[in-house]
Amino acid sequence: MFFNHPAHHGRRAQCTGAMAGLVMLFLTSASSPAAPAHDYPVQPVPFTAVHLDDNFWAPRLETNRVTTIPYAFGQCKASGRMDNFERAAAVLRGENITNRQPPGFPFDDTDPYKVLEGASYALTVQPDPQMSAYLDSLIALFAAAQEPDGYLYTTRTIDPQHPHKWAGTNRWVNDPELSHELYNAGHLFEAAAAHYRATGKTNLLTVATREADLLCQTFGPGTNQLHLWPGHEIVEMGLVKLYRVTGDQRYLDLAKYFIDVRGSHPGGDDYHQSRIPPVDQTEALGHAVRAGYLYSGMADVAALTGDQRYVHAIDTIWENATYKKLYLTGGIGSRPKGEAFGANYELPNLTAYNETCAAVANDYWNERLFLLHGDARYVDVLERTLYNGLLSGVSLDGTKFFYPNPLESDGSHERSPWFGCACCPGNITRFLPSLPGYFYGQQGDKIFVNLYAGGTADIALDDGRKIKFTQQTRYPWDGAVKITVVPEKKSRFTVNVRVPGWALNEAVPGDLYKFLEDAREPVTLKVNGRSMPVKLNQGYVSLDRSWKAGDVIELNLPMPVRRVVASDKVFADRGRVALQRGPIVFCAEWPDNPGGKVRNLLLPDDQPFTARFEPALLNGVETIEGKAFSVSRNADGSLTKTGQDFKAIPYFAWANRGRGEMAVWIATSEGAVRLP
């Protein structure tokens, strides 16, 4: 088994000159897998090359590193998830264990894997020998719980005769339904690739490849192999990551096989995206997290095989998901039953499910579509989800989590310290530290600037030229972004600067939501003080010129408070308006509005708003203030409208001050008011 060097991300080494030649020679001859024949046309600039030092993300990432990661490991331990591995290891050592109780869920093993993945990313930002040693001890535990042939699934190992009832009587056979054996494997692979890239150590990678090798023997088209599809997707993405670090073609082939076998014989259903083969699917259906992971895996396999059938399918599904099934917060999966996509335009607010994991999956998927197509509309969806329906999944202090993320509350919602099914905390924990990797893309001699936050990036072009980017901005609170470009030496390349749809007149791609009024102030762009035409190509202003050290791009994205209305087809939002400023969706919450009620508010279309930054509120947020009416019913059935002050806060920051009412969509007509 050959492993790729961790500093060598994908097909492009971040090094130049004579040293590059030496390093490449070393990698090629000793340890580098050959570059794939096909790959994403745009490559992400790895999170290790991007450092945020802003006032919005950097503190959230630091809270994740110093609070959420240790906290989540603690919860995994306290809830018995580490003990499951201990008990499986004891059984494998031949010890007689007294407690053979199966884990609460057969996928409980994935929670430590996911937190370990997040901890690995965090280690690259801030070395932490104590954390590093703890990860090694956990990895030793995982290895000890792995059966001799590579199988790793604690519930069966603890008691093969009486595993969790979802596990089935034999290995794998129940996976298309409930066992989650391949789901566990997928998260193990994701964690292993991250840990290897972060630390260069092969201890977890060895555990992962042992199981991946077992999967390669077990599943496939051969007569002695199982022809089953994974019941909960993610192993496809995980195998691709193992392929990227090891160069082992079998892992990519198996990822492709798992997609192709899905829905190929009777017994599938829409819930599992397995009623028909994925390449023939046209609608976002079923369990939203499963779906998002499948579409992400299809994008990976499409990029690496060049097979356009997958691209056509996910493009079509994306149009359905984005044009007809997307919440304004970027959340997907509206139905609690089955944690699933609803019908087209079925987007209720109070009962909106919007699992945090589905927001993470939506961002994985949209990032991959951007890498395939180089089009900023996918980044528009990614950004909307990131700042709203994903970030709402974790409290400001980093220790409480939402599983569903509704757009309205009657006071019954509150973040939890943990869950029996704890998928969401782990997903937040692993996503946030990888966020810097979503800021830039690179293709040939073109650099894409996708997201905005203060910080630096060290980017290498295909020919090895190195360029440093520095962003100075108060984004997302202010749309003025100053980007300083410092190439090693003066040379020509293209900087693609993204102009978000919200800064123009497109609330989202498609016509599901639109701004009530057109933007008045134009987007402006200057290079070294000279105004440039804001002419968009796939959502970017392309600046193709000769750059020298210290050249400055000044992008100004005006951020007035915008009223958003939904398509008439969305029943839940009829007669209602939402507020957005920059990429941030706002909500009215009980502590900020007189009487603590917000569902009975009426917001007339002609009321002006003011926005201001409140440094002492919710760790510092921009708020929106204006006037509204509170509506109540009199004893005789008539309605009374009382004028009062109105205040809205960013949606992601709600539910940090106790339970109470919240609403994203506020009534503009009496018929839409929810009377107390």
Ligand SMILES: [Zn+2]
């Ligand atoms: Zn979840």
